[in-house]
Amino acid sequence: MKIVTDALEQVGLEGQLIEEIVNTGRFLKVREGQPLIEPGMEAKEMPLVINGTLRVMREDKEGREIFLYYLEGGDACAMSISCCLGTQISEFKVVAEEDATLWMVSMHYIDTWMVKYRSFRKFIFDSYHDRFDEMLNTVDGIAFMNMDQRLMKYLLDKKQSTGSFVINKTHEQIAQELNTSRVVVSRLLKKLEREDKIELHRNRIEVL
Known part of the structure; x- marks a missing residue:
């Protein structure tokens, strides 16, 4: 105990x-x-x-x-x-x-x-x-954030809650939790990767 x-x-x-x-x-x-x-x-x-x-x-x-x-x-x-x-x-x-x-x-x-x-x-x-x-x-x-801002906030909240820079989530799972489509999430994740904010791997995301 x-x-x-x-x-x-x-x-x-x-x-x-x-x-x-x-x-x-x-x-x-x-x-x-x-x-x-x-x-x-x-x-x-x-x-x-x-x-x-x-x-x-x-x-x-x-x-x-x-x-x-x-x-x-x-x-x-x-x-x-x-x-x-x-x-x-x-x-x-x-x-x-x-x-x-x-x-x-x-x-x-x-x-x-x-x-x-x-x-x-x-x-x-x-x-x-x-x-x-x-x-x-x-x-x-x-109400006030664009979807790319909401997505980045989601990733940072996840990192803070688990204490890990690696997020083991599929694009589909993230889309469900943010109540949007997988296509939108995939497109915005690619954008964040081009901005050197994250690295994309198979079924996981690394926050930089």
């Missing part, structure tokens, strides 16, 4: 709360590409990311997706908390961007910890604030 304790200490939670979270939670390992939350699901557990990266998206009735933000080590899924506290079903999708280890905590305890522990209230409010800012950035990108 040391890996869980260390992760919780890093986000500023107090010892007694950490002990309760450890005693009431469970490990869950998800592999790259594995869905964790689907639209229509009822959120019964709050995932805390121990390591790895999750990708949060919106999906319409036709199955088209748009990328919202990443969840990384030490992050909590504020949307799942919101669904639970409001007794609503999920309207978003969470998928493992890479192999990830999660600590799953029953939503049954969230209300109690919010009242009992100031550090937990701060952690939840900070999570809401950070996720809200990231969604605003996504909205700004859609």
